[in-house]
Amino acid sequence: MHNSANMAFTLYALIQTAILFTNAIAVLHEERFLSKIGWGAEQGIGGFGDEPGIKAQLLNLIRSVRTVMRGVFFCTVLILMSVHSYDY
Amino acid sequence: MEYPVQSGFRQRKIQPEVRMRGAPVDPGDPRLLFDDTSAGGIGHRQALLSDPVSNLAMVYGSSLASHGREMMDQNLDRFIPISKLKYYFAVDTVYVGKKLGLLVFPYMHDNWEVSYQQDTPVAPRFDINAPDLYIPVMGFITYILVAGLALGTQNRFSPEILGIQASSALVWLIIEVLAVLLSLYLVTVNTDLTTIDLVAFSGYKYVGMIVGVIAGLLFGRMGYHLSLLWCCVSIFVFTIRTLRLKILSEAAAEGRLVRGAKNQLRMYLTMAIAAAQPVFMYWLTFHLVR
Numbered sequence: 001m002h003n004s005a006n007m008a009f010t011l012y013a014l015i016q017t018a019i020l021f022t023n024a025i026a027v028l029h030e031e032r033f034l035s036k037i038g039w040g041a042e043q044g045i046g047g048f049g050d051e052p053g054i055k056a057q058l059l060n061l062i063r064s065v066r067t068v069m070r071g072v073f074f075c076t077v078l079i080l081m082s083v084h085s086y087d088y
Numbered sequence: 089m090e091y092p093v094q095s096g097f098r099q100r101k102i103q104p105e106v107r108m109r110g111a112p113v114d115p116g117d118p119r120l121l122f123d124d125t126s127a128g129g130i131g132h133r134q135a136l137l138s139d140p141v142s143n144l145a146m147v148y149g150s151s152l153a154s155h156g157r158e159m160m161d162q163n164l165d166r167f168i169p170i171s172k173l174k175y176y177f178a179v180d181t182v183y184v185g186k187k188l189g190l191l192v193f194p195y196m197h198d199n200w201e202v203s204y205q206q207d208t209p210v211a212p213r214f215d216i217n218a219p220d221l222y223i224p225v226m227g228f229i230t231y232i233l234v235a236g237l238a239l240g241t242q243n244r245f246s247p248e249i250l251g252i253q254a255s256s257a258l259v260w261l262i263i264e265v266l267a268v269l270l271s272l273y274l275v276t277v278n279t280d281l282t283t284i285d286l287v288a289f290s291g292y293k294y295v296g297m298i299v300g301v302i303a304g305l306l307f308g309r310m311g312y313h314l315s316l317l318w319c320c321v322s323i324f325v326f327t328i329r330t331l332r333l334k335i336l337s338e339a340a341a342e343g344r345l346v347r348g349a350k351n352q353l354r355m356y357l358t359m360a361i362a363a364a365q366p367v368f369m370y371w372l373t374f375h376l377v378r
Contacts (some may be wrong), residue, residue, distance in 0.1 A: 012257060014263070
């Protein structure tokens with residue numbers, strides 16, 4: 001009855017899970033996948049007068065996660081390259 | 089000049105009617121967060137060093153120290169909003185006592201609105217409905233200690249267990265707050281609930297958990313189950329009544345039946361948040377009581 005699933009849930013595991021989830025959301029490809037299931041970027045924008053529904057908010061969220069991760073990835077690559085160039 | 093204490097639903101909806109709720113019980117000014125306990129005056133400087141050079145050095149040193157502290161305060165304020173956090177710890181004993189009673193027995197309380205004063209919420213010590221961080225933080229620490237005690241009585245204790253319990257409970261708290269934030273974003277609710285408010289509301293369940301575990305230690309499994317059931321129901325009612333005013337629109341919160349998909353969605357969201365509390369309470373404590 002010893003509940004081991006609860007015991008080892010550390011902060012580090014949470015950070016790992018969060019990063020993996022964010023990455024999973026960021027790699028959903030716009031053209032190949034999301035448009036096929038009706039979740040493309042152009043299908044989300046409904047009327048401007050009405051408040052956006054859940055689907056529009058979700059699509060917004062996916063798009064912003066993708067943009068933010070692109071920026072983070074780009075900066076990381078830049079930093080790594082500049083650090084690496086000092087080896088020579 | 090005494091400003092009347094106004095009550096209204098949200099800060100953004102303007103011109104709530106000015107309802108004179110009577111002066112607050114505490115004789116202090118409601119605008120002050122904490123009591124003024126300064127000793128008053130700087131004139132404790134004794135002529136220890138009459139040498140002018142060391143005097144100069146002392147003055148310079150003190151000015152350097154104050155400048156350094158100013159800079160540190162400014163920089164720290166950018167990351168952690170210290171002034172906002174102070175508001176949540178402005179409590180006194182009466183408030184804590186009444187709030188704990190409300191958490192365990194919320195059925196007799198009728199007025200759940202948070203009172204405002206000039207568009208800012210009144211400090212918790214003047215308004216029992218305002219969220220605070222004192223009870224959640226103390227509850228969290230007490231929960232860790234009680235968990236250690238419970239494990240110790242079953243000979244399962246080791247010092248690492250305390251750390252594991254603490255980080256595990258913290259992780260579940262973070263997950264819950266993130267889930268609530270995500271669902272509030274998806275439902276596009278115009279609310280003035282801040283992240284710290286959500287942490288406070290999520291932290292109120294530790295009180296019920298502590299009561300349950302202590303009852304389990306004293307009276308065995310039956311006591312644990314009964315007291316946990318009671319605390320789960322009361323936290324459910326407490327959360328619904330508190331969040332209803334913040335999430336739902338004004339008309340629906342007053343009890344009038346308002347049709348519409350949006351209000352229904354918000355009601356479901358409130359109930360989902362409230363239903364998650366007993367689940368977490370049980371999940372975090374059932375392995376402590378044998």
